[in-house]
């Protein structure tokens with residue numbers, strides 16, 4: 001990590017408030033400095049303030065690897081413990097645990113994804129050993145997908161957690177989108193790319209992160225006194241801009257019918273603070289008007305269920321790169 005500025009200089013130029021040092025009280029300098037140094041290391045020289053957080057073992061649709069800098073900026077300085085009800089690919093959760101040393105308790109409703117994370121965190125070597133026996137070809141992909149589909153349909157279960165995690169990772173990471181039970185992307189047919197990705201699975205370590213299965217109504221209630229990071233599925237009902245994508249566009253059973261109103265009510269009653277990321281739309285702005293609402297924009301290339309991509313790209317001439325218009329809604333802890 002390259003140290004570009006002193007803490008004081010960074011705080012002055014970044015517009016962040018400096019904690020007053022009160023005599024006799026020890027401010028949490030260690031946690032605060034870790035955050036400042038990490039954000040400094042993510043700073044981009046280009047148009048956007050922060051660059052992508054690298055080193056995640058799983059690609060994920062709607063993943064926040066490009067948003068990590070903006071989101072971690074909003075977490076309280078010196079925060080030691082974070083709860084996250086919507087893990088997905090876990091960009092913010094992993095950065096908070098690995099880079100800021102937090103204990104992170106994460107959840108997701110999708111049990112096959114959670115099994116992958118549990119295996120990744122406890123047995124990355126064994127998982128990589130299993131993956132290295134496979135090759136990134138269309139034929140191999142079809143075979144894995146058909147076994148995973150039989151598991152999903154409850155026809156033939158894959159009982160061994162490592163075997164199930166390997167099937168999930170292979171099918172998902174090599175797919176277009178990416179999406180669960182999706183289609184193989186040409187880009188991921190490269191053997192060199194495959195070897196590198198399996199190495200990332202093998203070398204990944206994140207001892208202060210835990211991931212469990214659970215739906216938000218139960219997990220938010222369980223963590224009433226914790227600071228939360230919430231990245232729910234996009235709100236779909238306005239303007240027909242987005243379609244459901246979790247776990248897959250053709251069967252978005254974890255997205256369509258998501259109880260956004262219930263999440264709103266739980267967050268309004270939450271005892272500690274939170275950072276919530278959402279797509280920018282009138283309903284969400286109205287529901288969360290009592291909190292700080294920050295508009296953020298970063299570049300991203302992975303699918304977010306947008307239905308107007310073709311038209312947008314033609315009109316804006318933006319090629320394959322889309323702008324993400326997101327809101328960060330913040331309640332201080």
Ligand SMILES: C[S@@+](CC[C@H](N)C(=O)[O-])C[C@H]1O[C@@H](n2cnc3c(N)ncnc32)[C@H](O)[C@@H]1O
Nearest residue numbers: 060062063064086088089090091109215216231
């Ligand atoms: C926007 S994604 C999170 C992406 C993540 N922040 C990342 O960087 O990859 C939303 C996640 O919410 C999960 N989800 C959907 N409904 C849920 C529910 N009722 N309770 C908990 N998780 C849910 C989905 O499975 C999906 O993984």
